[in-house]
Amino acid sequence: MDNCYAGITEYVDAHREEMLSKLIELVNLEGHYEEKENVQLAQAWFRKELEAEGFICRTRDVAENRCSMLIADLATDRPGKPIMFSGHIDTVHHKGSFGGDNPCYVEDGKIYGPGVLDMKGGLIIALYAVKALNSIGYREHPIRFVVVGEEESDHVGSNGDIVLTEESKGALCCFNMETGKLQNAICTQKKSQITYFMTVDGVGGHAGNDFLKGRNAINEACYKILEIAKLTDLEQETTVTTAVIKGGGHISGIADHCEVVFDTRVTNEAEADRTREAIYEIAGRTFIDGTTTKMDHYRAKLLPLKEDDACLRFFNLINRVAEEQGFEPFEKLHLGGASDAGNIQAAGLPVVDNCGIRGEFAHNRKEYGVVESLYDRAKIFAGTVLKIEEM
Numbered sequence: 001m002d003n004c005y006a007g008i009t010e011y012v013d014a015h016r017e018e019m020l021s022k023l024i025e026l027v028n029l030e031g032h033y034e035e036k037e038n039v040q041l042a043q044a045w046f047r048k049e050l051e052a053e054g055f056i057c058r059t060r061d062v063a064e065n066r067c068s069m070l071i072a073d074l075a076t077d078r079p080g081k082p083i084m085f086s087g088h089i090d091t092v093h094h095k096g097s098f099g100g101d102n103p104c105y106v107e108d109g110k111i112y113g114p115g116v117l118d119m120k121g122g123l124i125i126a127l128y129a130v131k132a133l134n135s136i137g138y139r140e141h142p143i144r145f146v147v148v149g150e151e152e153s154d155h156v157g158s159n160g161d162i163v164l165t166e167e168s169k170g171a172l173c174c175f176n177m178e179t180g181k182l183q184n185a186i187c188t189q190k191k192s193q194i195t196y197f198m199t200v201d202g203v204g205g206h207a208g209n210d211f212l213k214g215r216n217a218i219n220e221a222c223y224k225i226l227e228i229a230k231l232t233d234l235e236q237e238t239t240v241t242t243a244v245i246k247g248g249g250h251i252s253g254i255a256d257h258c259e260v261v262f263d264t265r266v267t268n269e270a271e272a273d274r275t276r277e278a279i280y281e282i283a284g285r286t287f288i289d290g291t292t293t294k295m296d297h298y299r300a301k302l303l304p305l306k307e308d309d310a311c312l313r314f315f316n317l318i319n320r321v322a323e324e325q326g327f328e329p330f331e332k333l334h335l336g337g338a339s340d341a342g343n344i345q346a347a348g349l350p351v352v353d354n355c356g357i358r359g360e361f362a363h364n365r366k367e368y369g370v371v372e373s374l375y376d377r378a379k380i381f382a383g384t385v386l387k388i389e390e391m
Helices: 002-014 016-028 036-052 116-135 160-168 217-229 269-283 309-324 341-345 371-386
Strands: 056-060 069-074 083-088 105-107 110-112 143-148 173-176 185-190 192-201 239-247 257-266 292-299 331-335 358-360 368-370
Touching: 002 016, 002 116, 002 371, 016 036, 016 105, 016 110, 016 116, 016 371, 036 056, 036 069, 036 116, 036 143, 069 160, 083 116, 083 160, 083 341, 110 116, 116 143, 116 358, 116 368, 116 371, 143 160, 160 341, 173 341, 185 309, 185 341, 192 217, 192 269, 217 239, 217 257, 217 269, 257 269, 269 292, 309 371, 368 371
Parallel strands: 083 143, 083 173, 185 331
Antiparallel strands: 056 069, 069 143, 105 110, 110 368, 192 257, 192 292, 239 257, 358 368
């Protein structure tokens, strides 16, 4: 096994410049999830890289106006269940939003650009983990890649969530190569997001002349906001956040209309049901006579990732391998952000998340990744595949 580790380390170290160059190429292939043709170009680039390593690739459509999902299998004739790497190749950034062509650049050990952290860096780590395994003649398990083309949409308007779960079935485990956190950590639990939209209508008028006639929609909304905020339950890791308020139109007017958006995060269906029922019940109350309230919601089609025994065994194996290779063990994170990890876990396999390049400022023009973590994580995850039977 030590010789195998040495072979992996030797391969990754010999290809450091190539890994970085490939990441720059991929990041420069910009594509917001609504820019279907742009995302397809990035997907085609990655598909060519996988096929060069012997993967058999296919795609599955998820929506007419979105990029398809890429599924790639290596050595399906090997014994055992496939080991899976997953991620998405779309970004939240529209093409050109970082200014000009080829916006990716490297400076002081950091790599900057649209999607470098979220999450093209993770895809390059996974690709080179497999390249390193191929270089030492690994033959124990098939390898599967599932690469999503519209994850940043939360799969709203597509059936990408369903297709992802279907394509994950039968795998042994999955590294979800999502945004790596700056600290040395990977994630074993994530939440699901439900967004609520409240609209309150009242009776407007002049704040001086019509004070008694008016029915202030903002005031009515405030009563409800305070009650809805109480639904946060930190013991259950449930949060309810007042995210947006829009109301009024003049400094001397009584507001006849107010709109409020609430962000809720839950780790389980019981909490999703509790908060939904309570929010609608509170919205249905009338605190100021003469006002009316409407409530609507949508749920991101990203299931919560649950930390279970299988997940913890997987996490602990990764840490044993990291320490055997001379790296610091990973911290274990529970995060509020949603990802595809829960939809993969729904297929019945252990998943660890946020395995991608370490960095900061995802969904921001300051987004960057720490270059050295490309190489460290490729070595650790390739080494984990070698010892996967110990899970």
